Amino acid sequence: MEPGLGILAVSFILAFLCVKILKPLAYWVELVDKPGGRKKHQGVIPLIGGVAIYASVSITSLIFLEQPIFIRLFLLAGGLIVFMGMIDDRYDISARFRLVGQLIICGIFVYGLDVHIDSFGDILGIGELNPGWLGYPLTILSLMGVINAFNMLDGMDGLVGSITMVCFAGLVALFGANGNTTFQMLSMAFVGAIGAFLIFNIWGNPGHKNLKKIFMGDAGSMFLGLSVGVLVIYGSQGPVNAFAPVTALWLVLLPMTDMFTIMYRRIRRGRSPMAPDRTHIHHILLRAGFSKTNTLHIMVFVQVLFVGLGVWVVSSGFSEAFSFFLALGFVVAYQILMKRSWRFIRWKKRNFV
Numbered sequence: 001m002e003p004g005l006g007i008l009a010v011s012f013i014l015a016f017l018c019v020k021i022l023k024p025l026a027y028w029v030e031l032v033d034k035p036g037g038r039k040k041h042q043g044v045i046p047l048i049g050g051v052a053i054y055a056s057v058s059i060t061s062l063i064f065l066e067q068p069i070f071i072r073l074f075l076l077a078g079g080l081i082v083f084m085g086m087i088d089d090r091y092d093i094s095a096r097f098r099l100v101g102q103l104i105i106c107g108i109f110v111y112g113l114d115v116h117i118d119s120f121g122d123i124l125g126i127g128e129l130n131p132g133w134l135g136y137p138l139t140i141l142s143l144m145g146v147i148n149a150f151n152m153l154d155g156m157d158g159l160v161g162s163i164t165m166v167c168f169a170g171l172v173a174l175f176g177a178n179g180n181t182t183f184q185m186l187s188m189a190f191v192g193a194i195g196a197f198l199i200f201n202i203w204g205n206p207g208h209k210n211l212k213k214i215f216m217g218d219a220g221s222m223f224l225g226l227s228v229g230v231l232v233i234y235g236s237q238g239p240v241n242a243f244a245p246v247t248a249l250w251l252v253l254l255p256m257t258d259m260f261t262i263m264y265r266r267i268r269r270g271r272s273p274m275a276p277d278r279t280h281i282h283h284i285l286l287r288a289g290f291s292k293t294n295t296l297h298i299m300v301f302v303q304v305l306f307v308g309l310g311v312w313v314v315s316s317g318f319s320e321a322f323s324f325f326l327a328l329g330f331v332v333a334y335q336i337l338m339k340r341s342w343r344f345i346r347w348k349k350r351n352f353v
Helices: 003-029 049-064 069-091 095-112 132-153 159-178 181-203 217-236 245-268 281-287 292-315 320-339 341-352
Strands: none
Touching (some): 003 181, 049 181, 069 095, 069 217, 095 132, 132 217, 159 181, 217 245, 245 292, 245 320, 281 292, 292 320, 320 341
C-alpha cells in the first residue's frame, strides 16, 4: 500500500474508533450539546468530533511521520487548543478568556517554532512586500483570525468539516508538488480523520443505534482552524516556501471573508463582534429556501473553486498580483451580496419556489 493511502486509511479508522469510544464518556461528563435558543437540533448530541480528529491525527503522525520539533510542538499546541475548546464546550467560557488562550497558543507557533509572515509576495505588482518585524504580531493576529473564522462558521452539519477537508486536500497537492512529504502526509492524516467525523456528523441520527450524530464542538473548529492557519503560513513562508503567499489566502478566503463581514455588520449595529447570530452566508442561503444539503453543496463547491483557483492561477503563469486582485474582487462581490441579501432571498423565493 502506498504510504499516503496508508495514512488516509489509518487516520480514518482511528477517528472512527475514537468516536465510538468517546461517545459514552461524553454523556458521562456532559460534554454534549442540548437543544434550545438558537440550537434547533433534536436530542442531546456529543461534542467529541474535535477530540476524535485530534487523537487520530496525533496517533497517525506518531506512526508514520518523523518527529522533528515542529511536529511535536504542533501536536502539543493543538492539544492545548482542543483542551480549551472542550472546557468551552462544557462550561461556555467567556470570549475574552478564549481569546487570551488563543493568543498564548498562537505565540507558541510564532515564537517557539518561528512560524511567521516574512513576505506577502508580489501581490501589488510593485515587487515583494516584506513586513519586517511586524510579521510576528501580524502572524499571531492572522492565526487568531483563521481560528475564529472556522469557529464562527460552525453553524450547520458538515460545513466546517467539509470546508477544512478541502483546505487540507489542497495542502496535500501543494506540499506534494513541492516534494515536502512530511507536511503532505500530515495533511493527509487530517483528510482521513475529518472524513470519518463527517460520516457521523452528516448522516448520523440522535436516535440511531450504531450511527449516532456527533458535533465537532469548539474544540474541533478551533483545532482545525489553527492547523489550517499554521500550515498555510508555514508552507508559504521561510525555508519551506511550498507555494505563494497569495495561494495561502485563497485556501482561507471564504471563511475569513464571511467572518470579517459579519463582525463589521455587528459593530455597525452596536453589537459585540463576537456575539452569535444567524447572518452567515449559509444562513442567508437557508432563508432563501435552499435545503441544508443544497446549502452544504453550494458552500463546498465555492471552497473547491477557490482552492482550485488559488493553485491554478499562479501555477499557470499568471502573476501573484492578478491572483490577489481576483481574490479582492470576490470580497467586493461578497459585500454587495450580503448588503442586498434580502433582495436575493426574495428573488430566489419568487422565481424558484
